[in-house]
Amino acid sequence: MYSKPEDGSATTAFAMQGQAPLAAWSTGLFDCFDDCGNCFVTWLCPCITFGQIAEIIDRGSSSCGTSGALYALVMLLTECNCIYSCFYRAKMRSQYGLQEKPCPDCLVHFFCEPCALCQEYRELKKRGFVMNIGWHANMERQGHTPAATMPPHMYPGMTR
Known part of the structure; x- marks a missing residue:
């Protein structure tokens, strides 16, 4: 059920589904001189940069050290750490509604692994993360205060 808007422009799949269009990255892939x-x-x-990125993307469910060590292990055993890191780029894009540019995530990481990690790092910094x-x-x-660590208040049971 595609309908052309009154202004004559074509609608995108996102507009047709009521979703917001994907945002551009705040810095380019090769803007390494920003940091x-x-x-x-x-x-x-x-592995240090990857660990820091993964901890933020995983929202604290994995530590920087654990993620960085796993990245280093994959790099030492397979020499193809880009397979592991490209999944985090896809996860980050999904969380923040970012475009898959300049090419698919796995190609960005395969051909420009350090630049991809730096771009992801800069993106998170621009979003306010230290x-x-x-x-x-x-x-x-x-x-954002963490959930209280004290148990809930228990009311006394039935009394006579």
């Missing part, structure tokens, strides 16, 4: 420090760290040891403090500290910093 030279992270670029340097990523070229030397990409990357070196982790998910839980970022939530506290943003004013």
